[in-house]
Amino acid sequence: MIDELERKEQELYNRLQELESVTVADPSTVDTSSPDDRHTVRSIAASSPATREGASLSFIAHLFSDANWRKSHATLLRTLADAPGTDEVSIAPCSLPSAVETQMLFDKYLSWAHIQNPFLLRRSVWALHQRLFNGQGTSTKATSHDLFRAFMICAIGGVLPYRNKLHHRHPEAYYNAALQHLGAEFLTRGLDSVQDLLLICRFGIYHPIGTSIWDVVRLCGRLCIELGLHNGTDIRGDLLQTQLRRRIFWQFYLIDRYSSTTLDRPFLIDDADIETKFPVEVSDEELEAASQDVQSLDSLNFTREPNVQNEMTVFFISVRLRQISSHIQTEFSKLRRKISNTRSKHLLAGHVHVVMTKLLRELKDWRNRNPIIQEPSCLYETQEWYDLLIARERLSVLRRAIDLVPKVNGSPPKEILTVFLGSALETIERYHIICQKREMMTHTRSYFHMLFTAGLSVMYCISVSKKITQEDMRASYQGLLRCQELLNSVARQLPDAKSYVSVFEALHRDVSQRLWPNVRDMSVGLPVDLALGFPNDIRNFNGRRFSPDLGTSSLPNTLGNMPDFSINRQFFDQSLQTRTGLLDPVSQFAVPGQDGNEISEEYQDGSSANWALLNYDSLWNMESALGQYVYGDPTNPSVMDGFEF
Template sequence: MRPGYTKYIVALENRCAKLEKALFEIMPDHPEIKDHYMSQRTDTPIKPSGLPYGENAKPQKTLPFTTTRTALSGLLHSCLPFKRSSHAHPTDLSSVMQPTSPSDTPANPNPSIPPIDIANRLIHTVYFHLQCRYPFLDWNQIYEWHADRDNYLHAKTTDPYEEQVGAFFLWGIYAIGIQLEPASGLDSAQSYFEQAWKYSDIVTTPHDLMTARVLLLTTFFAFRATSGLSLWLLGGLAMRLCVEIGIYKQDIFIRDPLEDQWRKRVFWSAYTFDRLISHASGRPVSIPDEAIDVDMPLDINSAVRDPESIRSARHTVPTDMTSAIMSIKMYRTRSRIHAALPALRNPATTRELTVGFLTELEEWRRNIPTTQGDQAIPMQAEDRLRWRYFLCVLLVLRPSIIKANPSDPTLSLCATAAAEACELDRTVHKGPATTQTTISVCHTLLCGTTLLYCLYISPSVISRKTSSRAIRACSGTLAVYSQLFHEARPFAEVFEHMADEILTEASSNTQSLTNVINTITSMFQGNFVPLAA
């Protein structure tokens, strides 16, 4: 088959499916659709979303999918903690992202509906936190549901699809809002999300963009759940659904600019989740970067619906998509760095790859938007974005310094980046709005040990004042973590031990120092077994 034909055939198949669907809505008994679209019919039709993406789209009619539990719904139920069993997951990946809870408070099966003023605040909190990272939700639609919440929050599992999907997102957003900003007088976040999840059999049935949103919201909730949630499985399900419905490819047949933007926003949100979870847990990504050819979403306000406004949009000022697009670009670069790590360890290819990645990262850093204290749009803090920049710089440089000599200029660059990362780490994670997670502790330890390794190779690689301040920052951050949750205590203790061994001249020839250096080197190569020992 000649190049380009595969894309054409996939696009043609998608187009045929849409035409069959449109034909069914007009002429359900037409003989040409009985062996395709009609083959999915059941005797229990339910109402579809009725939530068109296009400005001029008309309400849809009844879709013929079953209301019984689907394979996707059943799989999700098996990996969520709402119905506990005696079978534990082989790996509790939630502990990678979130510390375990000291107590396991039973969820209230009938949580109280938050008063309207508190509900408004919860939705506002989630919008500002989620939109600047993962822009997959249609907030126009969320606010419409919220304005009529009495008709959605009491939805039954026998009600039409639109009412159940509205109920799922409202209860789910309340749950996440409580995770981000606990409100007195309300039930636990788990209680509210269990209330949302009782609609899961219906809202996960269509296998469309709305189903992808359901999976992404569930994954985001899982980041801060204290037990039982397999993040890698949830994020992988969301990404695989995106592949199944074809939104990882550019679709030349999409004529509605708004639908095109939503497809891109949902896919790149799933991509960000997938890379974040896979890189943090040391597991494979769900789809390689070379298989993706869909463009990034436009940097325009997500509330814009008019097709002409979307077509003629030109980015001039920050929008509620600016921060998310910056984040997506960083994860795309980071993903390619992770894929290139074996080559970065090869001296024959190190320099060219390293310079290329550092140049790309520097270009990203120069485009970090300046934030204001009274920011009116969702925007990640400038310090957080700069911190993530230095984490990526260190990811690129670590393979180069394992065999570096004291005169290698890469050593000075790496030590400077590590010191900056330690300082920014303390700034980013000392705020009350930041949730301290286990993976953040790992980042802190890696930044600190990178600096220690550079000082071991050359004690004067950076000024003593700069290195001392950075080491104190790293040590202080880990000490705060160790007071917040017990998982961080070993990290704080091992960093103090490493710093003592490397910075104390009297121990320069001891076996203990050798063990410390070997442990750090293994960490740089992705092997954390010596650290665990």
């Protein structure tokens, strides 16, 4: 039996070599890149960690391959090649606001940021307020640590009110004031020091902090390990303190996993080395009441009503998703090594398929387990936010798969490219839906990273596709307009994102002029609400083909239609579901090569690719540069430089 399989494999391998030799002999498919260009690709890729296959954005080189585009945007490229930093005006430190205003900001922190990130105790926040004001209307003399923490809570709590014009003081004024109260003992306070570092990381999600979040969270992790938070040591007789230690560790884990996966960098601690358990799903008050009768946190037994949230509900949802993203990172790292070491190149597509299927199933299971909170009080309790999270992680899986899957003349298999396109469009649409909840949400650097890469993914798909349906071209046209509109909206809140928006707009114009030359002005002529133009594009993409057991009455349509590749192995042989009812002006333009819906040869990867752009290291390292933008600028002097660990 084994001999027969080996013989069959050898026959297939020989046949594959014959086909490849025929392809090379065919002048219509020959790779026209010069030897120098190909050498540039290899040398740059080898020297750049961000361009490793499977790191999730190495495929975007195609978008920057046109020499004329590079020549006309040389200044833009040089600007982006500089180390990313902030162009916001420096904000002067401020004084602590009145007791009433501080209470408002503390309350906003607890009702918003704390819901997803409960690494402080509510009672400790209000005890801090009591110490600061002592029941009076003005602040009393306080310790430097109390002032640092108060300013940090005000900085985070002030983000949403300031952007919604409900608070007059810039959050960075509070942050810069907090930095004035960093003392030499900043890293010597045990759990307090870890909490203080986590506060800095959280603020860095919204505003520049003068250093890299990745560096700060690694320092935070070293403190966690030094304190034994990773090994699950309980504080006997103090359930609340044990609970807090677990909450702090898993908060570090959450930020470490997200920053490391975004930057394609190693985790500080491997999942296999983590022994501490999750916090228990009870409120602080319930824990205190149980402390008299129970000595061990894990021996608590509370009966919960379904879909009724408590202190830990959203936190658990977030941490479990980070465990999956950690798995995504490690699985594709293993796959990358396996691919580099295998001789049987014809088996690579199967390896990628298996890993991709397993990870997408994990994401589907995560979404199915999420509770439905009847009256959400903040964004983190809404179903729309969970839909956005799974769309983002799904796109992450597919981006990595696209990087590793074998390609013919630079183009991946049509079937996975089709699913990739649908996933990128879904991510853009999900973020647009979230943006309608203006009073609940605000833009962040990580959202910008997600949008930017989703837009690049759409451009990539329509650029390298040999054949593409007219409906998919329409959806892509509309999705890119929507993405550019959203990116500009983000840049209005985050001015230091403007250079990336300029690059996106330039790429968008280039792709549009090639694929949609009959549409002269991309910014006019579409419905005010683009969703009216393709109401079912995102919701139903691939919907007809996926296994019916995936849908549940409690989930949105998109999740019900999510693919299970292990059940439906024909996914690689199908295309996006035909869309109907497109009432937008997009129908006025023709798809290139409309008879067969073929993309013209001059725009396919094999014939026009000029890889000289890779000499712009920072631009080719788009994932790295954008990741550094998201998590801070490591070229700036670190606020932590003055401390010895």
